[in-house]
Amino acid sequence: MRKNWSFPVVLFVVMAVATVVPQGLTAQSVSPAEAAHPLTSMPYSPSLDLTSMDRSVDPCQDFYKFVCGGWQKNNPIPSDEASWSVYGKLANENQEFLWGILQNDSLATNRTPVQQKIGDYFGACMDTAAIDQRGSEPLQAMLRQVDALNSREALLQAIASIHHEFSGGTFFNAGTGQDAMDASLVIVELGAGGLGLPDRDYYVKTDAKSQTLLKQYQDYVAQILTMAGEPQEQAKTDAASIVRIETALAKAQLTRVERRDPHKIYHKMTVSELQTLAPAIHWEAYFAEQGAPGLKTLNVSQPEFIKEVNAELTAESLADLKAYLRFHLASAAAPYLATPFRDAQFDFYSKTLRGIPVEPPRWKQCTRQVDRFMGEALGQEFVRLTFSADMKAKTRLMTEQIETAMKQEIEGLDWMSPETKQEALRKLHAIRNKIGYPDRWRDYSALTVKSDDYFGDTLRAMQFETARRWNKLGKPVDLNEWGMSPPTVNAYFNPQMNDINFPAGVLQPPLYDPKMDDAPNYGNTGATIGHELTHAFDDEGRQFDAKGNLKDWWTPADAKGFEDRINCVRDQYAQYVIVDDIHINSKLTSGEDVADLGGTLLAYIAWKMQTATETLTPRDGFTPDQRFFIGMGQWACENVRPEDLRVNALTDPHSPGFARINGVVSNMPQFQKAFGCKAGQPMVHEHECKVW
Known part of the structure; x- marks a missing residue:
């Protein structure tokens, strides 16, 4: 890949991680000028620009x-x-x-089906007043499902429905891709996931900057839990537990360098073998809910990671596992909720993590979406x-x-x-x-x-x-x-x-x-x-x-x-x-x-x-x-x-x-x-x- 622009993000629960810049801004960011002046033609810049050079520097x-x-x-x-x-x-x-195309499509009356879909999505995204009016209400239905889990067995079953209903990647990721050994076939792939920071190394590095950032992340976790309805002291306790769980998952993941070797991330096995590897989850039922009933074989890219997932799901308390689910659902939903949620996620993932001082204009975020x-x-x-x-x-x-x-x-x-x-x-x-x-x-x-x-x-x-x-x-x-x-x-x-x-x-x-x-x-x-x-x-x-x-x-x-x-x-x-x-x-x-x-x-x-x-x-x-x-x-x-x-x-x-x-x-x-x-x-x- 020539540059590192993000691929389209599919997994709802890991949205905040895969796309570090959150997709939501304050209602005040939509100014009249912004709403009225989209670009209507592409500007021109030459492929060799003499003004971009510094001829005082010796090219050698x-x-x-x-x-x-x-x-x-x-x-x-x-x-x-x-x-x-x-x-x-x-x-x-x-x-x-x-933006100009989308603004026209959002306002036009005589539209094609394609123009209707992209125009209506853009228009709904730009209506920050309506989004703020709903507050955290869209999130509450998700949280009620988590709150209702009264046993470990119920929670383990819920992971399948969370992945299906909310396109989620809590604890691990699952999807489809080409079989590395037979590229003519589509195969199910089970991979590492479940982290709130961009990479495993954020959890395992011991230098001062890394430790400070991990503490700031834990504070963000507590903030999101509080905004989702937890008492402040409970949120702090839960945040520590969530970071502990994620650290254990991170330590079990391969490094990015190790993942460059395709042989290290190809481990084809039967669903029965996966069941033996990680018995906590009923895998046949899980895959049936995702849309793959009767699945026989799949690629488990990181078996040691899946074993650690099983250990966490088995050893951690029900309360801590529910807190983990609540946070990841709330954090992933934050970009699409009211201003306080959007601001909280921007403050950590953009301002703290990447040094971005100001939120992008709303039109840009909606166009990207x-x-x-x-x-x-x-x-x-x-x-x-x-x-x-x-x-x-x-x-x-x-x-x-x-x-x-x-x-x-x-x-x-x-x-x-x-x-x-x-x-x-x-x-x-x-x-x-x-x-x-x-x-x-x-x-x-x-x-x-x-x-x-x-x-x-x-x-x-x-x-x-x-x-x-x-x-x-x-x-x-x-x-x-x-x-x-x-x-x-x-x-x-x-x-x-x-x-x-x-x-x-x-x-x-x-x-x-x-x-x-x-x-x-x-x-x-x-x-x-x-x-x-x-x-x-x-x-x-x-x-x-x-x-x-x-x-x-x-x-x-x-x-x-x-x-x-x-x-x-x-x-x-x-x-x-x-x-x-x-x-x-x-x-x-x-x-x-x-x-x-x-x-x-x-x-x-x-x-x-x-x-x-x-x-x-x-x-x-x-x-x-x-x-x-x-x-x-x-x-x-x-x-x-x-x-x-x-x-x-x-x-x-x-x-x-x-x-x-x-x-x-x-x-x-x-x-x-x-x-x-x-x-x-x-x-x-x-x-x-x-x-x-």
């Missing part, structure tokens, strides 16, 4: 500052954001454009107005050229045997390219959206998506499905689908600029395409074959050759400091780092092929090669709050922007030749790292 000393220093100075972080970047700025512009819950409905409107057939054709051509470059690189590798090369080429030729938007739009006709029921709309949208995923069981894998909505400013590779995906949202200026020459476009969008293609052959992707199956197609010598080369990248990036004294965890980021390096090289080769018959001349004082690298560097311009950098250091598989640019160009002789960099300068890595 710090290329990132050279290409992005002006941008960083001219683009301070908005008060409602944890970070600000070229990607984030474009995402915001896309959202403003979508429509994109999350009905992304392909909203995407139809976005594509119709922003993405031309010509743009799709040009992107497809660039993709095919970069795949040709990858073919040449594989064929020319001196460290890979003919046998492994044959399998690599087979996988390369099988990759499917998805550009812009799906061939077939998702059908939302079964989803009910009411203009006066915001909380109900949200719950029904989550239930719709959960049911859609469970309904995949017993059906062929839909190879045309997308994992991102068309307006998304991102791209991704799916190793089990064996496809690369480029939504229309990421194919807009300044990332792809039809007004600009090929050099910066290939440096920017071309490197993005190459990045996603390289993911098919990074430390995770290389373990899947042409059909998307988890299969070792490497000779032992070739696998060692790959690891030796990727370790060169890991050693280099481990030297970069993110914030304070925190270095990049290069074992976590190596997949993205290798994709950045390989993708840029592939884009450079493809650009040379595209312009082989042209006579290229300097522009704006820069040679064509320099323009390629400046375009490549400027996609990553960013400013990030220190708090967010600390979160990213634990959770983000992407390196910071400066490392993603300087780390790449310092390994490319083509860059060093273009800018005249000499050995010993910072942008010339002493030992050139090259994987592909």
Whole structure:
């Protein structure tokens, strides 16, 4: 994935964790100006922006500052954001454009069914007066179900209904996905979950900052419980118990680095074997309630974690388990309730955890929610107005050229045997390219959206998506499905689908600029395409074959050759400091780092092929090669709050922007030749790292 924008969130109970910025604001945030002036056309920014540069910096000393220093100075972080970047700025512009679409659809009288659903959801979300008037009333029905649990057996049975009715992930997560060993099949997957903080490490690290944050989280837990109706002293006691339970669950989880190995998260077993592993829950009844009656086999991604879930459900008191359920239901519901709940969640998850001082405007939150819950409905409107057939054709051509470059690189590798090369080429030729938007739009006709029921709309949208995923069981894998909505400013590779995906949202200026020459476009969008293609052959992707199956197609010598080369990248990036004294965890980021390096090289080769018959001349004082690298560097311009950098250091598989640019160009002789960099300068890595 090129950037770390969130995928659509399905699980209701873990919403506050999966999407750290809460989706709810005060009624006062909807100003008359905000309500009256949505963006009606997309703004233009060039893919090579001279004003973003800082020419006082020597490009051979710090290329990132050279290409992005002006941008960083001219683009301070908005008060409602944890970070600000070229990607984030474009995402915001896309959202403003979508806001205009949604406002029109919420007010129009003659609407299509798609316009009715997205317009009514948006309108209900924007009506903060009505939301505040309901107070915590929508939450009370959930809490009454928990309060009525008068035995451990009743609570264990209730977990199934909570997961089904509220799309919940309390204690653990369950859903469907492709079978890693047979990508043609959809399988049930049982995974780790149940935490209120973004990662297990928040519970196990012992440094002062981590311990302070854990205490602040416990205070937030108590605050939410009090707002949900508990006496203050009882809420404090329950909060301590909840953090104790979550800490035990966290300690049993694999680290993010461990989860990068797909073999470590594949443990296929029968439901009977799962019953032996975790006997507290009646698993046949659980899966029947989710929509999978008679299920025989599934993947339990982390068996030791499920054993710990069983221990907690068995050993903890009924009162403490009920408190855990009450908190997670209330915290997940908070973004969709009255102002005090929304403010409380913002204060912890956004202000404390990520350093965001001000809540985003209401229109932005509502637009994000429509994109999350009905992304392909909203995407139809976005594509119709922003993405031309010509743009799709040009992107497809660039993709095919970069795949040709990858073919040449594989064929020319001196460290890979003919046998492994044959399998690599087979996988390369099988990759499917998805550009812009799906061939077939998702059908939302079964989803009910009411203009006066915001909380109900949200719950029904989550239930719709959960049911859609469970309904995949017993059906062929839909190879045309997308994992991102068309307006998304991102791209991704799916190793089990064996496809690369480029939504229309990421194919807009300044990332792809039809007004600009090929050099910066290939440096920017071309490197993005190459990045996603390289993911098919990074430390995770290389373990899947042409059909998307988890299969070792490497000779032992070739696998060692790959690891030796990727370790060169890991050693280099481990030297970069993110914030304070925190270095990049290069074992976590190596997949993205290798994709950045390989993708840029592939884009450079493809650009040379595209312009082989042209006579290229300097522009704006820069040679064509320099323009390629400046375009490549400027996609990553960013400013990030220190708090967010600390979160990213634990959770983000992407390196910071400066490392993603300087780390790449310092390994490319083509860059060093273009800018005249000499050995010993910072942008010339002493030992050139090259994987592909």
